Amino acid sequence: MAVTKNRSIYVCANCGYETPKWYGRCPDCGEWNTLTEEVRQQVTASKAAKLTAQTAPKVNYTRLSEISSDDSQRYKTGVGELDRVLGGGIVAGSVMLLSGDPGIGKSTLLLQICQCLCKKLKILYVSGEESARQLKLRANRLGVTGSDLYISATTDIESLMETVRQLSPDIVMVDSIQTMNLASLTPSAGSVTQIRECTQVLIGIAKSNEIPIFIVGHVNKEGAIAGPKMLEHMVDAVLYFEGERQQSYRILRAVKNRYGSTNEIGVFEMVQNGLQEVSNPSLMMLTGRPSGVSGTCVACVIEGTRPILAEVQALVSKTGFGTPRRMSTGFDNNRTALLLAVLEKRGGYFFGNLDTYINVVGGLRLDEPAADLPVAIALASNLLDKAVSDDIAAFGEVGLAGEIRSVSNIQQRVKEAYRLGFTTCIIPKQCVKSVDTSEMRELNLIGVENISQAISIIR
Known part of the structure; x- marks a missing residue:
């Protein structure tokens, strides 16, 4: 005869982890005091099979070609x-x-x-x-x-x-x-x-x-x-x-x-x-942008099918501690460390005893590699105290050898930047041929191969 039993299990309120034994700390997510007891009914296999046979619903199926889309x-x-x-x-x-x-x-x-x-x-x-x-x-x-x-x-x-x-x-x-x-x-x-x-x-x-x-x-x-x-x-x-x-x-x-x-x-x-x-999020992100100030550069990222321009700000200052601070808002901290290492090794710009702060204005988060180049330019601009021209936008991926690698949707990025009044775009050299400038006659495309060429434009 089938036997039905009640058993107690403990479920984590944070991650849903289940265990037959109580722990002070969840073994899965590591949170403390989140395991709560639940009583569940356990049915033997023979009775479960019998119940399934009695209550099995009618099977419904349809050809894929007959389903309306x-x-x-x-x-x-x-x-x-x-x-x-x-x-x-x-x-x-x-x-x-x-x-x-x-x-x-x-x-x-x-x-x-x-x-x-x-x-x-x-x-x-x-x-x-x-x-x-x-x-x-x-x-x-x-x-x-x-x-x-x-x-x-x-x-x-x-x-x-x-x-x-x-x-x-x-x-x-x-x-x-x-x-x-x-x-x-x-x-x-x-x-x-x-x-x-x-x-x-x-x-x-x-x-x-x-x-x-x-x-x-x-x-x-x-x-x-x-x-x-x-x-x-x-x-x-x-x-x-x-x-x-x-x-x-x-x-x-x-x-x-x-x-x-x-x-x-x-x-x-x-x-x-x-x-x-x-x-128009791009216009919103650039509202109030300062003019003639070092440490700012405009990036263009693709969010789905929409190109969005955002202002990247960088601040470099002498540290007051033994270890310099590295803080980023809206940009990945690990990517920041990589760019600083490339700027030192391949560009010759020393940040070893300097605090660096990066901020993306407007609360946007730049996750794609195309934001590498504007962040690097903003860092170098503030270090050299040389302002980036107000009509310059940049996008490109920075490699460990200091090279500027190509990015996707280059035509959309350039077109959006030109529409908002940026007449100079610093882009990877291999992407220059992919841009159709027939409708953007005042556009000045600058193709760069490495980080040193990109920074030399603002010096």
Whole structure:
């Protein structure tokens, strides 16, 4: 006869690691006091096989050639920057996880897109953190109105399921997943078990009814999405809202997207009446750029299909400690150390007893190798106290031998720089032939082979 047993396991609230034994420190992520006990029912193999045979669902399958791939199933949000990040709009039946620091604008963004969506669609906004009256006050401040926008202030996932069944909405927004709970589970809301099971219920609703669902997720003190890591694997898209609360600009980035590219970014500005799209991020990044000051250079990076110009600032000063400081904001510290070594060994510029600080203006992060050359030029410019001309932009990868290597999308980068008034571009020499200058008659392309040639232009 089959026997059913209850067994206790311990689950890490930070990473979802499971172990039959309690530890003070999680063996997987290293966090202290994050293991919580869960009681699970264990069924023997014979009974599991019997239950499976009795409750096996009807098998459904369809030929791939018979499935429609019409892109009209995407819903436009009315916010172009969000549509760009999502790959063209909201896909029917998709589950999207939106995360970011507290106060960054997650709930504001979701409530704002309701203004456009509820004109043609029925929206259900489920809030576990605010009452219906609080949401109404925020909607009034943002200017959000609409007869097809429904509010449900509940934390019970079963109540949410019943509301979806009765209302049959076109889109559901859940704010936030950490407040949702399933009454049949003993752990409190926000625990690993509750987050996992509630998300699984929402995914079932989305897939069976073709209803897109937005889920707001909190972040932990390290900035990662709170809850088990498997939460990110379960959903179709993971969106991060980045930016400092003290600054007005916000960047929306997709780190996972099953229906589009993960390289696209959306740029917003937080104003008094909510989030406002920034259609020209390059112009925004270069606003207030100083003239005739050493240590600045303009870089051009590709974010998805969009070229963006950003100002790189470098400051070199004599150190007051035995070991000089190396600090970078918006640029990789390891890449900074590499460029300093190349400048010393191949260029002859000594930074051994100097503190170096690098800052990318506007909160943008330069991750691609094309940002190497402008960073190196900015460092040398400040060291020599020679200002880079205001009409110069640079992009190229710096190798360990000091050579300047080619970069992709060179035509797009040069065209964007020229459009914003940069008439001189320092680029890898092998890329000069790839640029069509027929429509850019005032453009001066300078091809360089190594770091010394690039720096000699500003001397």
